Amino acid sequence: MVDAMRTQRWLRAVVGTLALLAIIFSATAVVVREGQAVLITRFGRPLRAATQAGLHWKLPWPIDAEISLDMRRRVYETGQTEMLTRDKKNIIARTFVVWRIGDPLTFTQSIGNEGAAEGKLDGLMTNAAIGTLGGHDLSALVSTNPSDLQVDQIESELLASTAPMALRNYGVTVEQIRLDRLALPAENVTAVFGQMRAERRQFAAKFEAEGQREASRIRSEADLEAARIRAKGSEEQARILGESAAQVARVYADAHKIDPELYRFTRSLDSLDKLVTNNTSLILRTDSEPFSLLQNKGGK
Amino acid sequence: MRGQKLPSEIGQFVAPISSLLDGAWQRMHWWVATMAVLYALSGITIVKSDEVAVVLRWGHLVGDTPALQEHGPGLLFAFPRPVDEVVRVQVKRVWEVAVTTLASGDYTAASSASPQTRQGPVPEPENEDADEELMSPIPGNTLDPLTQGYALTGDENIVHAEMVARYRVRDPGEWAFYGPKAEDVLRVEVTAAMIRSLGEMGVDRVLSDGRKDLIAQAARRAQAGLDASHSGLELSSLELTRLAPPFALVEDFDAVQSAFISAETDKKDAQAYRESAVPAVQAEMDSQNQAARGATSNALAVAHGDAEAFRALDREYRANPAVVRERLYRDAVDRALASASKIRWVPPPIGGSYRGMRITVGQSETGP
Numbered sequence: 001m002v003d004a005m006r007t008q009r010w011l012r013a014v015v016g017t018l019a020l021l022a023i024i025f026s027a028t029a030v031v032v033r034e035g036q037a038v039l040i041t042r043f044g045r046p047l048r049a050a051t052q053a054g055l056h057w058k059l060p061w062p063i064d065a066e067i068s069l070d071m072r073r074r075v076y077e078t079g080q081t082e083m084l085t086r087d088k089k090n091i092i093a094r095t096f097v098v099w100r101i102g103d104p105l106t107f108t109q110s111i112g113n114e115g116a117a118e119g120k121l122d123g124l125m126t127n128a129a130i131g132t133l134g135g136h137d138l139s140a141l142v143s144t145n146p147s148d149l150q151v152d153q154i155e156s157e158l159l160a161s162t163a164p165m166a167l168r169n170y171g172v173t174v175e176q177i178r179l180d181r182l183a184l185p186a187e188n189v190t191a192v193f194g195q196m197r198a199e200r201r202q203f204a205a206k207f208e209a210e211g212q213r214e215a216s217r218i219r220s221e222a223d224l225e226a227a228r229i230r231a232k233g234s235e236e237q238a239r240i241l242g243e244s245a246a247q248v249a250r251v252y253a254d255a256h257k258i259d260p261e262l263y264r265f266t267r268s269l270d271s272l273d274k275l276v277t278n279n280t281s282l283i284l285r286t287d288s289e290p291f292s293l294l295q296n297k298g299g300k
Numbered sequence: 301m302r303g304q305k306l307p308s309e310i311g312q313f314v315a316p317i318s319s320l321l322d323g324a325w326q327r328m329h330w331w332v333a334t335m336a337v338l339y340a341l342s343g344i345t346i347v348k349s350d351e352v353a354v355v356l357r358w359g360h361l362v363g364d365t366p367a368l369q370e371h372g373p374g375l376l377f378a379f380p381r382p383v384d385e386v387v388r389v390q391v392k393r394v395w396e397v398a399v400t401t402l403a404s405g406d407y408t409a410a411s412s413a414s415p416q417t418r419q420g421p422v423p424e425p426e427n428e429d430a431d432e433e434l435m436s437p438i439p440g441n442t443l444d445p446l447t448q449g450y451a452l453t454g455d456e457n458i459v460h461a462e463m464v465a466r467y468r469v470r471d472p473g474e475w476a477f478y479g480p481k482a483e484d485v486l487r488v489e490v491t492a493a494m495i496r497s498l499g500e501m502g503v504d505r506v507l508s509d510g511r512k513d514l515i516a517q518a519a520r521r522a523q524a525g526l527d528a529s530h531s532g533l534e535l536s537s538l539e540l541t542r543l544a545p546p547f548a549l550v551e552d553f554d555a556v557q558s559a560f561i562s563a564e565t566d567k568k569d570a571q572a573y574r575e576s577a578v579p580a581v582q583a584e585m586d587s588q589n590q591a592a593r594g595a596t597s598n599a600l601a602v603a604h605g606d607a608e609a610f611r612a613l614d615r616e617y618r619a620n621p622a623v624v625r626e627r628l629y630r631d632a633v634d635r636a637l638a639s640a641s642k643i644r645w646v647p648p649p650i651g652g653s654y655r656g657m658r659i660t661v662g663q664s665e666t667g668p
Contacts, residue, residue, distance in 0.1 A: 012318060031382060033359035035477030054360040072477065073529060075484040080446060092445045096488040098480060098529040142499035144454035151496055176528050180401070180492040182452050182499065183445035189458065190442045193548055196457050196503075200552035203504075204559035211563020215570035222574035226581040233585025237592045244596030248603040255607030259614045265625065266613070269632040276636040283659070287648045290637075 094181035102173030475532030493521035
């Protein structure tokens, strides 16, 4: 019985102590989550900013109070602004900023909330863009010649001219500034359209002319090649026939030279064959053969 | 005295609470115990197959490196809140965002009502009429920079571009706690990368063979921007779903395309002519050469035959010259008499000559 009473008393003490510690902990502990900062104020006066994630401490309310701030990065696009480049060309540019709260105390005191911060950034960015782009030609932004392009430099200049002021005045850290729109005023677009149209017509005419020229060249080359082949073929045929005639002549000569007299005799007979055709009329004497054979009764 | 009195006063104050707790404990101690156990186990989390989890202990990320911070799929043991907080991130899933900030309203108004185009600093139309105007085709000879997106190419031409960016979370810690909103940062970084990449290429290259380079360049720059803004995102792919000249110039660009195709057709026709004409002539010449070779062989064969025949005749002639000569002569005379169309016989001349004999050539049937 006494043991039970003692156990119960011990249990009470443990529960009571835990409850008391929990109350003290919740009143004094400040849990700063990753991506957050907590500004601790004492009687309303900012005391310190806890920017490192983890467990921090404060005095209990109403002495100290905490204000949580979202330290995540944010993206803000400025409005589109018309400006003049150094070579006096009107362009419309827009930039975007990646920013975060850099100094929670200054941020809370000077601005207080995200929307107001972006309003301030817009003004800063617009002024910086007008000033910076006014110092560069349009070819620094768009050009097919890589040596003209200076976009990295322009963006660095924009960052250099706004980031220190944004941090000092508003507690905002500007981490990145980039151009995300380059356009022309509506009236200039008409002129660009005219230029593009003329360029297209020029290209169309050029393609057509080039096509015809190339086709003509190919056909001419083909005709020339055909003529060359024909000439070479004719030459080859002449050579074949010539060689053939020589060979034939050699064969006949080799044969006939063994008995030229017989050759002459047979050639004479051949000539006679060729001489007498079905259009030939022969006049023979009756005392010549074979008529004479009839008269002499068998040639006797 | 004071030391003994004080506890009794506290005891008097605590006694009712104590008896209340005793009573509650007596009646609900199993419930309380169960709840305490459940609370103790509430930190145990199941991480799904496409997720990783990171643990915040008193708000601080546990682990010094990303490899130590991230916990893969499976059972994750953590302390209950407020000590630990488990944040799960879908790292394997690929998300998609349409980027239409450089698209013209006349092409895409009907299909681009995505949140990405509606938010942002491009001024929204102030009334319904303006909205309708944006939705309708604009055949005009200009573009309104406030309502119609486009980009300038390196040769100061104008093109419209629509893109689809696919991305996934690469660094869960950075993305979950420090990075900007994924869709916001993707839209601006991809747009900035694209206007930068278009701004260094000529319109003809962009619209023809340079498209692949353009996408690669823009994707590389967009990823560099995402890294610089600590987004914790990885651009899986960047797809250019539309890249076109302004609506008002489509016909002019088409005309160039037609001229190009026509020129290519002319060239191909000429090449086809070359491919057929040259081999045809070659074949004709080959055929004639073959015919000449055939004729040569034939003539040579005839010559050899004749020569052989002559040699045979000569052998006979040498053996019996008079007989062979006579036979040849007689055969020739026979052939001549057989071939001749007419034969006239005349008596031998008187006194060695013909006198008063007339030979008529032609139709006369009369003899001398």
